[in-house]
Amino acid sequence: MTTPVLELRGIDKSFGPVQVLHDVAFSAYPGEVTALVGDNGAGKSTLVKCIGGIYSIDSGEYYFEGNSVTVSSPREAAALGVEIVYQDLALCDNLDIVQNMFLGRERKSGLVLDEATMEEMAAKTLAGLSVRTVKSLRQHVSSLSGGQRQTVAIAKAVLWNSKVVILDEPTAALGVAQTAQVLELVRQLADKGLAVVLISHNLNDVFAVSDRIAALYLGRMAAQVKASEVTHSQVVELITSGRSGTLGLTNGSGS
Amino acid sequence: MSVDTLPQKVESQAIVKEYVQRVRGGDLGALPAIFGLVVLVGVFSVLRPIFFSPGNFANLLTQGAVYVVIAMGLIFVLLLGEIDLSAGFASGVCAVVMSVTLVNVGVPWYVAILAAMATGVVIGLILGSLVAKLGIPSFVVTLAAFIAFQGVVLLILGQGNIISVRDQTIFAISNKNLPPWLGWGLAAAAVAGYAAVQLVQARNRSKRGLAIAPPLVIGGRVAAVALVIGLAVYVLNLDRGRAIPLMGVPIVVPVILFFLLLWTFVLRRTAFGRHIYAVGGNAEAARRAGIPVDRIKIACFVICSFMASVGGVLAVSRAASVDPNTGGSNVLLFSVGAAVIGGTSLFGGKGRALDAILGGAVVAVVENGMGLMGYGSGQKFVVTGSVLLLAASVDALSRKRAAATGHR
Ligand SMILES: Nc1ncnc2c1ncn2[C@@H]1O[C@H](COP(=O)(O)OP(=O)(O)OP(=O)(O)O)[C@@H](O)[C@H]1O
Ligand SMILES: [Mg+2]
Numbered sequence: 001m002t003t004p005v006l007e008l009r010g011i012d013k014s015f016g017p018v019q020v021l022h023d024v025a026f027s028a029y030p031g032e033v034t035a036l037v038g039d040n041g042a043g044k045s046t047l048v049k050c051i052g053g054i055y056s057i058d059s060g061e062y063y064f065e066g067n068s069v070t071v072s073s074p075r076e077a078a079a080l081g082v083e084i085v086y087q088d089l090a091l092c093d094n095l096d097i098v099q100n101m102f103l104g105r106e107r108k109s110g111l112v113l114d115e116a117t118m119e120e121m122a123a124k125t126l127a128g129l130s131v132r133t134v135k136s137l138r139q140h141v142s143s144l145s146g147g148q149r150q151t152v153a154i155a156k157a158v159l160w161n162s163k164v165v166i167l168d169e170p171t172a173a174l175g176v177a178q179t180a181q182v183l184e185l186v187r188q189l190a191d192k193g194l195a196v197v198l199i200s201h202n203l204n205d206v207f208a209v210s211d212r213i214a215a216l217y218l219g220r221m222a223a224q225v226k227a228s229e230v231t232h233s234q235v236v237e238l239i240t241s242g243r244s245g246t247l248g249l250t251n252g253s254g255s
Numbered sequence: 256m257s258v259d260t261l262p263q264k265v266e267s268q269a270i271v272k273e274y275v276q277r278v279r280g281g282d283l284g285a286l287p288a289i290f291g292l293v294v295l296v297g298v299f300s301v302l303r304p305i306f307f308s309p310g311n312f313a314n315l316l317t318q319g320a321v322y323v324v325i326a327m328g329l330i331f332v333l334l335l336g337e338i339d340l341s342a343g344f345a346s347g348v349c350a351v352v353m354s355v356t357l358v359n360v361g362v363p364w365y366v367a368i369l370a371a372m373a374t375g376v377v378i379g380l381i382l383g384s385l386v387a388k389l390g391i392p393s394f395v396v397t398l399a400a401f402i403a404f405q406g407v408v409l410l411i412l413g414q415g416n417i418i419s420v421r422d423q424t425i426f427a428i429s430n431k432n433l434p435p436w437l438g439w440g441l442a443a444a445a446v447a448g449y450a451a452v453q454l455v456q457a458r459n460r461s462k463r464g465l466a467i468a469p470p471l472v473i474g475g476r477v478a479a480v481a482l483v484i485g486l487a488v489y490v491l492n493l494d495r496g497r498a499i500p501l502m503g504v505p506i507v508v509p510v511i512l513f514f515l516l517l518w519t520f521v522l523r524r525t526a527f528g529r530h531i532y533a534v535g536g537n538a539e540a541a542r543r544a545g546i547p548v549d550r551i552k553i554a555c556f557v558i559c560s561f562m563a564s565v566g567g568v569l570a571v572s573r574a575a576s577v578d579p580n581t582g583g584s585n586v587l588l589f590s591v592g593a594a595v596i597g598g599t600s601l602f603g604g605k606g607r608a609l610d611a612i613l614g615g616a617v618v619a620v621v622e623n624g625m626g627l628m629g630y631g632s633g634q635k636f637v638v639t640g641s642v643l644l645l646a647a648s649v650d651a652l653s654r655k656r657a658a659a660t661g662h663r
Contacts, residue, residue: 052543054543073545074542074543074544074545075545078545084543086543088539089540090537090539090540090543090544091537091540092532092533092536092537092540092541092604093536093537093604094532094535094536094537094604094605095529095532095533095536099529099532099533103529103533103540103541103544103546104530104533104541104544104545104546105544105545106526106529108526111524111525112524112525113524113525113526113529116459116460116463116465117463119460119465120463120465136466
């Protein structure tokens with residue numbers, strides 16, 4: 001079995017008196033798509049934000065490529081090679097595609113922004129992802145369709161030779177064709193050797209692209225299993241009640 | 256143009272089409288300000304021919320200078336989606352600091368100006384920290400500062416006191432002119448510099464096979480800039496004196512152009528500038544991209560108050576004195592008005608340094624033209640207020656339209 005590039009153990013996270021994550025374990029493997037599923041409010045986005053350094057974890061261990069690390073800011077996560085495409089898209093409407101893709105990591109020559117290099121790299125990345133639908137790299141992202149925005153957000157994440165790309169409900173707001181496009185993109189990333197984490201409520205999508213499935217139930221990790229070893233209805237049970245036959249939580253304790 | 260083919264050139268037609276689309280989509284840019292300027296200048300020139308004289312043109316520039324400079328600073332705060340109501344009186348405080356150090360302490364003029372600027376920076380640091388670190392709404396912080404600074408000016412000067420500033424250098428900034436040859440020299444340098452930047456940029460891009468504007472468009476831009484600058488310098492170099500000859504570009508003009516270049520460079524060509532737009536557009540996205548949002552905010556307030564201090568220096572220079580009203584009454588409103596009329600959005604994320612000049616010109620034309628027509632302060636305030644409201648409506652409507660069409 002391959003070793004996970006990203007591994008979390010015993011993660012706890014509270015917002016004030018509300019504990020949102022209880023003793024969560026989670027792994028992501030290179031070249032694989034790991035789906036993270038769970039009902040609304042199960043804590044998926046919170047877990048992802050902990051991984052991305054947006055929230056600090058209360059306790060637990062964070063391993064990256066086998067080394068124990070602490071991640072306390074988005075910059076540190078990015079430095080490791082962890083990129084997140086957030087559910088609430090983290091794009092600036094008033095900036096263009098290139099500006100968004102390089103936001104916070106602009107290329108400079110001396111003091112001045114190196115627009116030409118950035119545009120070139122952005123074009124290459126988008127072409128590498130076989131994206132052909134955007135008219136101009138210099139259009140504001142506010143003028144893009146939902147699928148195009150999602151594409152920009154994903155391209156932004158892979159621009160940096162990242163090792164782990166996490167997508168929080170990338171297809172939630174998309175139509176059928178655009179969803180298929182984005183899923184295709186997700187599979188491509190994994191085939192390139194990245195560890196991809198996909199959060200989705202749509203189990204058809206999940207089964208279509210994932211190698212593993214991790215189910216969160218009320219802030220606890222119910223199970224993390226190979227997609228080929230479970231059925232659709234077993235996953236539904238894990239999501240809705242936290243257990244399914246021998247899989248899942250035993251009386252509310254950890255997995 | 257599509258990403259995978261990347262043609263060498265974009266056709267002129269395509270550029271025009273894209274521009275029309277942007278305007279239709281609600282991104283009016285400089286159009287309302289330029290349209291307003293043309294209309295106002297036309298109306299005043301017909302009603303009061305003296306309005307359209309070289310003497311009055313020079314007058315307009317020095318009259319508007321204070322608003323333009325303060326507006327340029329305000330744009331940074333407006334880009335964040337914040338406001339600085341204290342910029343007017345901050346300029347007053349800085350003006351008083353300069354005058355007191357100059358007259359009462361007796362330091363040289365440049366030390367006095369530095370003292371004023373340092374005061375501006377400190378004010379900005381305090382305001383910015385309160386907004387960014389404590390999270391108090393900028394409206395409240397700067398309203399409090401607005402009131403307090405008014406008091407500070409009174410406390411330092413004493414009620415009804417005036418300090419006359421007779422320093423020749425400081426007086427010269429707003430009241431003296433460049434020799435005509437120097438005006439032409441600077442104009443030539445400015446146009447050559449602009450052309451060089453455009454050409455180098457285009458060369459750089461075409462070398463890498465990126466899309467560039469057609470030569471016709473680049474040439475057109477350079478020609479337009481050369482025409483505007485050349486015409487202005489020509490008119491200002493005409494003799495506008497009554498008894499003794501008086502000519503040349505007022506010294507404040509290169510001062511303003513210096514700041515225009517500086518802040519345009521910062522906003523458009525540096526990562527810091529890019530981050531300002533990002534914070535104004537989507538602060539959370541900026542934070543997730545690892546941008547130090549708090550520091551960016553503080554820096555913008557510092558720039559704003561710093562520019563207010565420059566405005567204070569210009570105000571003292573023009574009046575040759577400082578009194579409790581310096582930076583008071585209409586200064587703040589006219590400056591905010593200038594920024595918004597010029598096209599800077601009150602909602603953040605949209606604006607340029609040039610907006611301050613375009614909008615400042617509109618404000619100065621209204622004030623000057625109505626003054627020439629014999630209207631009093633009452634009418635001027637009402638008209639300027641209406642113009643500001645009109646500009647804000649254009650801003651709000653174009654934003655709505657932009658949201659509807661997906662442009663911005
Ligand atoms: N910043 C916060 N402060 C307090 N509570 C929070 C915060 N963020 C999330 N929560 C709570 O944590 C729980 C998990 O939220 P989270 O957003 O992680 O769920 P989710 O699994 O992503 O749900 P969804 O499928 O709806 O996106 C919810 O009960 C939510 O109310
Ligand atoms: Mg979520």
